Amino acid sequence: MHDIQCLGVYTSGGDAPGMNACLRATVRTALANDLEVVGIRRGYEGMIDGDFVEMDRRSVSNIVQTGGTILKSARSTDFLTEEGRTRAADNLERYDVDGLIAIGGDGTFRGASKLNDEHGIPVVGCPGTIDNDLFGTDTTIGYDTALNTAIENIDRIRDTADAHNRLFLIEVMGRDAGFIALNCGIGGGAELILIPETITEMDMIKERIFSLMSAQRRSTIVVVAEGDELGGARGIEQALREDPTFEDIDLRSTILGHIQRGGAPTAGDRVLASRLGVAAVEALLDGHTDVMVGFVNGETKLTPLRNVYSRKKSIDYDLLKLTQILS
Numbered sequence: 001m002h003d004i005q006c007l008g009v010y011t012s013g014g015d016a017p018g019m020n021a022c023l024r025a026t027v028r029t030a031l032a033n034d035l036e037v038v039g040i041r042r043g044y045e046g047m048i049d050g051d052f053v054e055m056d057r058r059s060v061s062n063i064v065q066t067g068g069t070i071l072k073s074a075r076s077t078d079f080l081t082e083e084g085r086t087r088a089a090d091n092l093e094r095y096d097v098d099g100l101i102a103i104g105g106d107g108t109f110r111g112a113s114k115l116n117d118e119h120g121i122p123v124v125g126c127p128g129t130i131d132n133d134l135f136g137t138d139t140t141i142g143y144d145t146a147l148n149t150a151i152e153n154i155d156r157i158r159d160t161a162d163a164h165n166r167l168f169l170i171e172v173m174g175r176d177a178g179f180i181a182l183n184c185g186i187g188g189g190a191e192l193i194l195i196p197e198t199i200t201e202m203d204m205i206k207e208r209i210f211s212l213m214s215a216q217r218r219s220t221i222v223v224v225a226e227g228d229e230l231g232g233a234r235g236i237e238q239a240l241r242e243d244p245t246f247e248d249i250d251l252r253s254t255i256l257g258h259i260q261r262g263g264a265p266t267a268g269d270r271v272l273a274s275r276l277g278v279a280a281v282e283a284l285l286d287g288h289t290d291v292m293v294g295f296v297n298g299e300t301k302l303t304p305l306r307n308v309y310s311r312k313k314s315i316d317y318d319l320l321k322l323t324q325i326l327s
């Protein structure tokens, strides 16, 4: 058991729809356990600057349905230094914060682990990233919303692609992981899906696209993850335009970008975020630290933070095979 009187909570790294629902659950669970709660604004940047705000029940009213994060977020370079982390720990002490809930992705958890190791501050993480690339949880807060946003936009592009018999290269987010690309590609009926987890060879891609377009298709959609090694949608577009074989193929590319990060969270993300927020505070009060609360096979599960950020979550290769059958 940890004797925690004052809980600090923050969101860090890329924001994700559902972070607010998680904050709400965290704050209300802490208050229900008679803790004081301090919100740390702008993630580790705010921790270093002492940008702290007291939280009560009403400070998290009416946010379960909103995207973004009311505490704001940042990617902090100062926190990568020992000096930055010491300043952050000094501020936590100044505000009597004796336990933390960190909502974010692998970068957030690396930082949280360091605070735990170097300054002995108990911390539990909640997985918040649209990329779904965290080991220790089947799904992350924000992923379901981002996936549905991507699919909705692929559907729209399909309409116009179909009207003009065009080839569309659609780039979706995922710097290091293809979860969004793979699943929105399947759900959006893409003819080809390119992800960082597999080797993408330009010659093979050209051949496949050419045969798809030659088969008198009405339209062809290729979904490319941002982190795919051929340079995303723009990289492939350039290669195709430079190749005379594709001279007669009407081709466009679209980068969906940050629209995937915004918007109201889906029901699934709101419920997941609420469950994980509650479970994170309970885990901390039960004496756990340096762990993330994930959701695995329908149950909450704790995983050491070092496993979360050092292991890679595998994509479902069976899903990838499906595209070949379905396209």
Ligand code: F6P
Binding pocket: 014, 075, 105, 129, 130, 131, 173, 174, 175, 176, 226, 261
């Ligand atoms: O980590 C989530 C994510 O949206 C990635 O998919 C993307 O590569 C990155 O964040 C973009 O980050 P930023 O908004 O800082 O450019």
